[in-house]
Amino acid sequence: MVVLLGIYYLAPFMRWDRGPHAPDQAILIDMTSSRAYFFFIDIWPQEIYYLTGILILAAIALFLATSLFGRVWCGYACPQTVWTDLFVWVERIVQGDRAKRQKLYKAAWSIEKLWKLGLTHFLWLVIGLLTGGAWVFYFNDAPTLLEQIIHFDVPWSVMGWIIALTGSTYVMAGFAREQVCTYMCPYARFQSAMFDKDTLIIGYDAERGEARGKHKKGDSWEGRGHCVDCTACVQVCPTGIDIRDGLQMECIACGLCIDACNDVMHKLELPADLIRYATTSSQDTRKTGTALPFKIWRPRTFYYAAIIAVVGAAILYGLLNRSLAEVHVLHDRNPLFVQLSDGSVRNGYDIRILNKTLEDKTYNLEVSGLNGLEMRVQGAGNLQAGALPVFAGSIGHFRVFLSAPKPGETRANIVFTLTDDQGVQYENYESVFVSGMP
Ligand code: SF4
Ligand code: SF4
Known part of the structure; x- marks a missing residue:
């Protein structure tokens, strides 16, 4: 989150000298002159096909990453996940853990309830403004706009976008959350087409975890599994699924269930990684006692890489030979x-x-x-x-x-x-x- 937000905020402030007649913002979509600038590249409306090529390149790169590491984009880099993580973090800090939050929602209205819910929504709006609202820096000269914001002198056309983007982030990350991943994002629907038995997925080690059941301190682990059925993995899951039921379409591979379960294993003084990143192949062979190494070089690695190389070369050729x-x-x-x-x-x-x-x-x-x-x-x-x-x-x-x-x-x-x-x-x-x- 820190790395991605760092890139997100710094990128529009990077400068790139294009001489006196063009903006010096390295990454800028200039609606006034209908031009997109990306470092040494400037794209005119007539050259929209470059943008199409870049989108194809991004899609294939996403397919390659998915076939190798599962839904890493969804779990770590998608703005919806990053923003939602921030919103959930605020919720936890202000209202407490899941049990406390549920108690608070069910409680009668009081000063404390009003204060906690009010503070949560206020902070959500601030985060919405700082995250979604900050997109406008990519469409305007960022230092000038920042100065205008500081002096409360933002043009209404820009202010309208800031309000719209803040509001949509507030709704998407505060309320819609996993519904966006499950019902709105088409990627969740076809990701399984990129999976094979060597793709890294989040998996529950049923061999080791079952038979699950409550465990009291001092009880023997003989004849039972290491899962103590505490449901910590379910409670932290942003999409509300139980990974112990196997891989599901809703899983965005965020790894929060791994962290939650490892905390539990640590307290119980048991080995970590009852839930972990694993491939289906290694899960199968583990039952027979052999551990399979993670296979990066597979046929789909080659053909995705080949498509990326061809599309990338075509874009590069076009850019180097474009008429001025x-x-x-x-x-x-x-x-x-x-x-x-x-x-x-x-x-x-x-x-x-x-x-x-x-x-x-x-x-x-x-x-x-x-x-x-x-x-x-x-x-x-x-x-x-x-x-x-x-x-x-x-x-x-x-x-x-x-x-x-x-x-x-x-x-x-x-x-x-x-x-x-x-x-x-x-x-x-x-x-x-x-x-x-x-
Ligand atoms: S099952 Fe685990 S990795 Fe998948 S979305 Fe839920 S918490 Fe994240
Ligand atoms: S967090 Fe671990 S121990 Fe607790 S229910 Fe989930 S898998 Fe079982």
Whole structure:
């Protein structure tokens, strides 16, 4: 929890110098400019496929981790688990253990009950604000926003999100808890597809634990199991299951039942790990007296790793070879063409030039495919097709007219070509020149 919360809070405050024309926040989703920044990568809306690739990569990495170590993501890294752990910890500190909490809930209303429940919900809201609410730092310049928060000067658009995220965290971690894992999260439903007999799962050693039963100090352990049926493992389980009944879909592999049972074993002066991480193979072979080592290298380790390598390489190749400028052309629909008094024909186009670099640039737009084409750029000043200015990291909009002596065909294919001021050529854009109705 400390490690994950540390990363969560520090990440938006990390800086990454992108020059004077771009934000210097290393990880930022900038809704105003529709851009996502991740260290040296900046993703434009047109490049959403990179995000798709990254999500595929994350999903396969999750499958690999699950096939090896069971639901480690659910138990240790999922925000829902981390937040819920904090909420449960507060509940335990303020209201006491499970027995005391149940007594408190059943008791008649009193100052003490009001105080304890009020304090719990107040602290939950504070944690909700500090955890869920802190997501907004990833969508705004974090130091500026922090200063605004300190001076109670947060814009209402951001405040709305802070309130919504705080409220949803309060409800999800305070009330819904394991229902989120059991009913809302689809991952719980298909995780078993990634399990095999060599996956680490949380297991109860029935060989050693059964026959279970109450035990008094001084009683012999002869002819009985080590489980004293104290239900400590059930009481701490955030999803409310009894792991002694075997692996269940609800188990998020948080390991709390292991800690609880080990405490009991320690008090009883018995060996630890009556509940422990184990593979089904090792549980089976343990019955015959042989302990199997944990097998990392299995067929599914290789094929998940292979998919990760292929998708990762494809994303890397795409990023290293991405074009730093793009041109998009939209032919006028109405009118499709205009016949001029000298008999020539004119077509209008909306041109967008994307400058993905961190420097202001001027671009040269050329057109080919039809003899006698003349290009004129409409706009303030003396805009020339050979020097179209576009600011760093922005989109330049230009209104362009092409005219040509009336060609023989009513529709000719033409190609717009974009080069920058250093002569680097970017992609071509195919369009049409219309000179009559078909
Ligand atoms: S059974 Fe144990 S590991 Fe599974 S969710 Fe409950 S406490 Fe966590
Ligand atoms: S905590 Fe251990 S001893 Fe107690 S009921 Fe669970 S398995 Fe048995």
